[in-house]
Amino acid sequence: xxxxxxxxxxxxxxxxxxxxxxxxxxxxxxxxxxxxxxxxxxxxxxxxxxxxxxxxxxxxxxxxxxxxxxxxxxxxxxxxxx
Amino acid sequence: xxxxxxxxxxxxxxxxxxxxxxxxxxxxxxxxxxxxxxxxxxxxxxxxxxxxxxxxxxxxxxxxxxxxxxxxxxxxxxxxxxxxxxxxxxxxxxxxxxxxxxxxxxxxxxxxxxxxxxxxxxxxxxxxxxxxxxxxx
Numbered sequence: 001x002x003x004x005x006x007x008x009x010x011x012x013x014x015x016x017x018x019x020x021x022x023x024x025x026x027x028x029x030x031x032x033x034x035x036x037x038x039x040x041x042x043x044x045x046x047x048x049x050x051x052x053x054x055x056x057x058x059x060x061x062x063x064x065x066x067x068x069x070x071x072x073x074x075x076x077x078x079x080x081x082x
Numbered sequence: 083x084x085x086x087x088x089x090x091x092x093x094x095x096x097x098x099x100x101x102x103x104x105x106x107x108x109x110x111x112x113x114x115x116x117x118x119x120x121x122x123x124x125x126x127x128x129x130x131x132x133x134x135x136x137x138x139x140x141x142x143x144x145x146x147x148x149x150x151x152x153x154x155x156x157x158x159x160x161x162x163x164x165x166x167x168x169x170x171x172x173x174x175x176x177x178x179x180x181x182x183x184x185x186x187x188x189x190x191x192x193x194x195x196x197x198x199x200x201x202x203x204x205x206x207x208x209x210x211x212x213x214x215x216x217x218x219x
Contacts, residue, residue, distance in 0.1 A: 040163055043192040043217070050191065057191035 001079055006053075006072045013052055017044045027069030053079060084157030088193045088218040096184040097154040101146055103138050103177050111142040138173035143210050146181045147199055151216045155183060155197060161217035163194065171209040178204040183214065193218050 007025070014025050018036050031037040046062055049055075049071075055078035065071050084097075112123065120127035121137050128136040144167045151160045173179065183199035197214040 043163065043189075043194060043215075046192050047189045047194070050189070059191055059193060061191065 001076065003069075003072050003076060006075050006079075007068070009052065010049070010068070010072070010075075013045070013048045017041055017048055025068050027072065028067050030067040049075065055079060055082060083153050084155065085159060086156045086218070087159065088156075088188075088190075088195075091156060091185055091188065091195055091218065093185050093188055095155065096182065097150070098180060098182040099150070099154065100178060100180050101149075103142070103173060103175055103179060105175050107142060108136070108138065108175060111139050111145075115139070115141065133172060133174075135174045138175065138177070140167075140169040140173075140210070143169070143173050143179065143201060144212065146179065146201060147183075147212050147214055150181050150183050150199055151197065151214055155185060156195060156216055156218045159219045161219050163215040163217055165212055165214050167210055167212035169210055171203070171207055173203065173209050177209075179209065 007027070011025055014023055015021050018034070018041060020036075023034075031042065042062070046057060050057060053075055055075065057074075057078070061074070062071065065074065108122065112118065117139060121131060121133070122139050123136060125136050144165065147165045147167060148162065151162050180202045181199065182202070183197045185195050186198045187196035188194075189196070194215060194217050197216065199212045199214055200208055201210040202208050
């Protein structure tokens with residue numbers, strides 16, 4: 001799966017978690033730019049991503065990521081390992 | 083109070099407890115919440131609306147979900163994240179409620195358990211159900 005395909009699949013997940021159909025994510029999007037991207041939203045995002053892509057993150061693994069682009073890199077790695 | 087670690091919890095694990103609803107609880111909840119709606123405070127009003135007695139605050143009933151998570155599963159290590167509850171049937175003073183919950187999901191990457199819980203009255207009628215999300219510290 002390409003990074004662009006992963007980004008496209010992430011978009012509706014973000015819509016659901018943030019309950020905002022107008023929210024457009026880019027590779028540069030991060031928690032500092034998005035007011036509602038709090039710790040609870042982050043937990044929901046992680047769980048939704050795991051279920052959608054059928055992957056598992058290690059505890060705290062996503063805390064180190066700077067933005068959606070890095071998240072996509074990690075998702076791509078996990079998909080390839082599967 | 084139970085004190086499970088995340089590792090000690092497993093999908094399917096369950097717990098239950100009983101709680102009788104009293105008029106004192108209603109007074110205390112009214113004082114804490116400031117909700118003076120007559121459906122909860124006036125028998126005559128409640129009867130004009132088709133109920134046999136004043137209706138117990140739904141959120142008072144739902145507060146038992148807090149007790150479930152904080153005292154039973156996960157217990158002492160609980161960090162309550164969300165409770166989505168439905169109020170399915172009215173509760174009245176004097177009802178004896180049974181709160182039952184079961185771990186439905188464990189999300190290791192965020193150390194979260196998802197609990198499906200129900201509350202039944204003394205007649206076995208389901209009065210509330212909830213999805214509880216709790217972190218385990």
